[in-house]
Amino acid sequence: MADALRVFEREAVVFRRVWRGSIVSTVVTPILFLAGIGVGLGGLIDERSGAVDGLSYLDFVVPGLLAGSAMQLGAFSGLWSVMIGTTWGRYFHGMAATPITPGGVYGGYVLWVGVRAAGSASAFLLAAALVGGVPSWWGVLGVPIATLTALSFTAPITAFTAAQEHDQAFPVIVRLGIMPLFLFSATFFPLDQLPSWLRPLAWASPLWHGVELMRAATVGRLSYVGVGDAALHLAVLAAVIGAGWAVGVRTMTRKLAA
Amino acid sequence: MPLEPLVAGRGLTKQFRDFTAVDGIDFTVEPGETFGFLGPNGAGKTTAMRMIGCVSPRSGGDLRVLGMDPEVDGARIRARLGVVPQQDTLDSDLTVWDNLVIYGRYFGLPRSVIKTRAKELLEFVQLTERRSSKVDPLSGGMKRRLTIARALINQPELILLDEPTTGLDPQARHLVWERLWQLKAQGVTQVLTTHYMDEAEQLCDRLVIMDRGRIVAEGSPRELIETHATREVVELRFDTAEARAAALPKVESLGVGVQRVEQVGDRILLYAPDGEKASDAAGAAGVSASAVLVRRASLEDVFLMLTGRTLED
Numbered sequence: 001m002a003d004a005l006r007v008f009e010r011e012a013v014v015f016r017r018v019w020r021g022s023i024v025s026t027v028v029t030p031i032l033f034l035a036g037i038g039v040g041l042g043g044l045i046d047e048r049s050g051a052v053d054g055l056s057y058l059d060f061v062v063p064g065l066l067a068g069s070a071m072q073l074g075a076f077s078g079l080w081s082v083m084i085g086t087t088w089g090r091y092f093h094g095m096a097a098t099p100i101t102p103g104g105v106y107g108g109y110v111l112w113v114g115v116r117a118a119g120s121a122s123a124f125l126l127a128a129a130l131v132g133g134v135p136s137w138w139g140v141l142g143v144p145i146a147t148l149t150a151l152s153f154t155a156p157i158t159a160f161t162a163a164q165e166h167d168q169a170f171p172v173i174v175r176l177g178i179m180p181l182f183l184f185s186a187t188f189f190p191l192d193q194l195p196s197w198l199r200p201l202a203w204a205s206p207l208w209h210g211v212e213l214m215r216a217a218t219v220g221r222l223s224y225v226g227v228g229d230a231a232l233h234l235a236v237l238a239a240v241i242g243a244g245w246a247v248g249v250r251t252m253t254r255k256l257a258a
Numbered sequence: 259m260p261l262e263p264l265v266a267g268r269g270l271t272k273q274f275r276d277f278t279a280v281d282g283i284d285f286t287v288e289p290g291e292t293f294g295f296l297g298p299n300g301a302g303k304t305t306a307m308r309m310i311g312c313v314s315p316r317s318g319g320d321l322r323v324l325g326m327d328p329e330v331d332g333a334r335i336r337a338r339l340g341v342v343p344q345q346d347t348l349d350s351d352l353t354v355w356d357n358l359v360i361y362g363r364y365f366g367l368p369r370s371v372i373k374t375r376a377k378e379l380l381e382f383v384q385l386t387e388r389r390s391s392k393v394d395p396l397s398g399g400m401k402r403r404l405t406i407a408r409a410l411i412n413q414p415e416l417i418l419l420d421e422p423t424t425g426l427d428p429q430a431r432h433l434v435w436e437r438l439w440q441l442k443a444q445g446v447t448q449v450l451t452t453h454y455m456d457e458a459e460q461l462c463d464r465l466v467i468m469d470r471g472r473i474v475a476e477g478s479p480r481e482l483i484e485t486h487a488t489r490e491v492v493e494l495r496f497d498t499a500e501a502r503a504a505a506l507p508k509v510e511s512l513g514v515g516v517q518r519v520e521q522v523g524d525r526i527l528l529y530a531p532d533g534e535k536a537s538d539a540a541g542a543a544g545v546s547a548s549a550v551l552v553r554r555a556s557l558e559d560v561f562l563m564l565t566g567r568t569l570e571d
Contacts, residue, residue: 002366003333003364006363006364006366009360009363010349010360010363010364013352013356013360014351014352017351018351089349089350089351090345090346090347091347091348091349091350091351093343093345093347094343094347094348094349094361094408095364096313097311097313097336097339097341097343097347098336098337098361098364098365098412099333099334099336099337099364099365099366100333100364101332101333256313257313257314257315258274258314
């Protein structure tokens, strides 16, 4: 664990230099979505339909955008930038020659992504609260929920990337995995708008569980999901992170110490 | 009490699926010496180094590094090693300076200690003026020197250098050698791999010659040459394969102490204690080579004698 913190420190030192570029994609873009879809399109929807799932469209879409952005940050952080460490720049191999273990490399990297997700989620929540999209103080729970959602993608995807020799699969993961999930996981509209045969696909993705939890938090009503379901959502996120972590320690070990 | 060897391998083996990269090697590295693995590409040198560096678990045999077992105490051993890998692992997101600082942090060293050492080490490898530069614009020689500086940040008891000068131009190469001699003078134990015989002769106190995963000879450069080659070598170069083929039977029964005849590419090599004499005898026997060179035997010749192949093959 101490070695994971040193990996974390390295990522933080690099981030200090590149954070301006990074916040464009992880903070500015989600806020543009918030303005365009939440406020702009939301106004139109509320005029026509009154409410979505009993909520104003802004209240409905804020947790969707927040969890969806966390997923994107988590997923992208597990792809090309991990490849730089394992294969293109090989700095992970440099770490593995020191007392840091391959498991520490994996763990430190994933933890770092979690902290970045927390930071981006905080900025987004603040912006959403300013435009009136976070009706409850329970919304601060959005930060840990966004972090768990990001980790539930970064943990397994980093594990996958550590086993790759090249990035051929990455565009497919993004276009056929991440983008459809972003659109169809009860982020922009309730799941019952989907044909019933498609819904189980959404249930299988960690994002939907993150969105449901997030919505209960930002609207401040646990009854929105119910205690049992909330526990289930948390358990799914934790299980995906745990499984990804277990595989990731192994794939990273095979990559750095074969 | 005799000092314990810093590294000791017995029957050390590494198997990748159905390929045996290192096939049961025995060796020891004593404190203060520079020990080399010499061999062609694919001989198993890098794999042996990765096992000593505790990043590659052995498949068989026994290995002790700094008196410990890499399988049990890998991280503790790595804390006391300096590693200069063949393939660059510098951090291209960081400056020269931060490469040293962050690498020092990987060892858990306090920042104040790292800063003092980093300053000295940049001085030592002559990169002080490039401290704020990123890594990518550095030349190959500078990157290698930075990697050497980085490997010294934890004041290691043992430095592992995998092909330290491969790919460098002659001037950059000499600069690296000078640093390694300085470290040797300070008493730092070094293990290096190389496929350059001149590098092995220049740097190593003792070395093993590896071929196809096995150790085929062991000793100091001088001992190896004395044991396995003659003092001198006559190189006869021919313009055509026919000329070379015609010359071969003539040189095979020259006498004058010629112990062995080898054909390598367009050359015939005569191994003899007195090269001039052998060369004169070849001329008298009617051999007309396009060029004749008499030189001292080298490790390259030892490798050729032992394996029938050259290091470049």
